[in-house]
Amino acid sequence: MLKLAFLARSVLFSIPDLHHKDLTTVLNFQNFTPYRRELDNGFVLTSIANPEDIERLVEFNGTSFGPGEASMTRALITHHPSSRPDYWLILKDQDRIIASVVLIPWEWRYEETVLKCGEMGIVSTAAAYRNRGLMRVLDARFKELLHKDGFHLSPIQGIPYFYRQFDYEYALPLEAQWRIELWQIPAPADTAIMFRKATVEDIPMLQQLHAVASQRQNISTIRSAEIWRYLLEHSPGTGTEADTWLLERNQQIIAYCRIHKEGFGEGLIVSEASRLDHQTADSLLAWLKSVAIERGKPYIRFNLPVMSDLLTLARAYGAVDGGGYQWQIHVVDPARLLRQIGPVLERRLVGSPFATLTQSVVINLYRNAVALSFEQGQLRSVEALNRPTDSPINLPPNLLAPLVLGFRSRSELAEGYPDARIYGSACALIDTLFPPMQAFLDTIY
Ligand SMILES: CC(C)(COP(=O)(O)OP(=O)(O)OC[C@H]1O[C@@H](n2cnc3c(N)ncnc32)[C@H](O)[C@@H]1OP(=O)(O)O)[C@@H](O)C(=O)NCCC(=O)NCCS
CATH class of the missing domain: 3.40.630.30 (Gcn5-related N-acetyltransferase (GNAT))
Structure with missing residues (x-):
């Protein structure tokens, strides 16, 4: 049966004018x-x-x-x-x-x-x-x-x-672990909001709502229409299944949220919510409470960024932070990464005391190093040096990811790791180039 399904797919793939939807479902070993x-x-x-x-x-x-x-x-x-x-x-x-x-x-x-x-x-x-x-x-x-x-x-x-x-x-x-008990959630404020499950026809609206919510983060997931389609059509039945719910007022979509079927803890897991005004957030919270009761879930867990409108309201009602886990990240090639974010680095220098920076900034990663060549605040080149190199900026290689991703500041790293050694004016430069950032990654599967 499965072999037949594969055969059918490879036959489909040879038809040149396939609709894009079909192309994304074709597994092609031939290429x-x-x-x-x-x-x-x-x-x-x-x-x-x-x-x-x-x-x-x-x-x-x-x-x-x-x-x-x-x-x-x-x-x-x-x-x-x-x-x-x-x-x-x-x-x-x-x-x-x-x-x-x-x-x-x-x-x-x-x-x-x-x-x-x-x-x-x-x-x-x-x-x-x-x-x-x-x-x-x-x-x-x-x-x-x-x-x-x-x-x-x-x-x-x-x-x-x-x-x-x-x-x-x-x-x-x-995996943020914000938790609210059901008794802490008040009765609904706006009963005119209707809830329905999203379908593939809603993808353009979902993409728009997701992009607007993501703008509040410095780092976020890019979700193409194809990924939305995968989430709606193919994640059901898998270990990462989540329902996507739309909120409508007067038959207009005003927001969405996603609720995971399984995950850490006993609570109802809300893993995404778009921007919400206060009244809509209140209604969504009350509706989530009714879903939790219906599904026998003892509390609601918000796996959401701290700036989320839904979480802000839940915190006002007493939601507490139970910790959470962290992505572990490997930098594939430091020079490639720094080159890619070059436009961001240049922008960060604008209006700073380093606006006209003209020098080679070497980040010594102990086993090797990377040299960023700035001219009048413009990043001219980023060069990988295959040897440790003298510099006032010294960082164990694994600490480059938390610094560049704005997860740990230069001073936090220096406090925690005596081998994160950054001296003199280089401290101010590194603080300018790599400020703290807000980041939250919504899943793609
Ligand atoms: C974790 C797991 C993938 C490791 O696979 P493995 O083939 O045994 O790993 P390796 O033998 O290549 O181990 C690499 C090194 O890690 C060490 N190591 C093995 N398991 C480890 C563990 N659970 N924690 C820490 N170190 C471990 C080994 O001693 C080895 O060290 P060395 O090279 O210095 O001798 C395997 O134990 C596993 O499948 N566990 C269950 C499923 C799981 O937890 N997967 C990870 C999900 S994120």
Whole structure:
């Protein structure tokens, strides 16, 4: 049956005037030569090469994590607009998959620039093969892909500590844990608001509402229409399933929110909400309370940015911060990253005491360094230096991500890490180039 489905898709792909919707659902192995490397220990490192590999991988991830991840693996491979066969890496012992990882491409908006990010996802090694260096093998190929395809960052929503060994550092907020008890939410203020589930016809409006809400963040997810389509049509049934609800007044869409089916904790998880006026936020809160009661959820958890209008109101009613986790992030190539955000760096110098900066600013990363050449406040070049270089700016390489992403300030880093050593006027320059930032990443799957 599945083979037939694949055959049907590859036939579809040969028709030139396909509607774009169909193209995003086509998995095309033809444009990708599967990667393959025989290892000394007899195992083989490959990328998925055929429908049989997909079935084996779905089963493997199901065994490692559960049915939600099994269906997520299938949906991502066959329907996600940014999925590519060569980004699904597997290690095989004969025909059996023994370890796997996927590179999931995202685009993040960093102020007025775009960063290409390759998430490391669905990482696992079969229990009998653990602690034999298989993740190290997969990570090496994963890093090759990141370099080859020009990625700036690699994020992971990973288990504690493990990924430090692969040069990842905690550097952005993840899984916010704001919690409100149901009794703290008052009765609805505006009963004229209607709620309905969004459909693909609503995508243009959803994109608009999402973009407006994202503008409040310095760093946010870019959500194309294709990604919205994936969320609405293909994430149902997977471990990351969420319902997208529209709020309408007088039959006009005024806002949306997303509620996750599963996730950390017992509460009803609200993982997205567009801009809301006070009255609408009040009505949404009251409606969420009724949904929580209906679903037997004891409280509501907001996985939302701290500036969210819904969360602001919930906090006024007593929502409390239960902590949260953090994205771990690897900088693929420091010079490439700094070059990409060059326009932002130049803008930050405007109106500062460094507006006419004309010098080479070297960031010494201990094992190597990067030199930013400024002329009258314009960034002329960013050069990677393959050796440590004397500079008043010294940073352990893993701390570049939290600094550049505005997650930790220069002074916070210096306080926590004696090897983050920045001297004299360079302190003021680094504070100007890398100020604290608001960031929140809405999912793409
Ligand atoms: C975590 C996991 C992927 C590691 O895979 P693995 O193939 O055993 O990893 P490796 O053997 O390549 O280990 C690399 C290094 O990490 C160490 N390591 C292994 N598991 C570790 C763990 N859970 N925490 C910290 N270090 C660990 C190894 O000792 C090794 O160190 P070394 O190279 O200095 O000797 C595997 O244990 C697993 O699948 N766990 C269950 C699923 C899971 O938690 N996945 C991660 C989801 S984010």
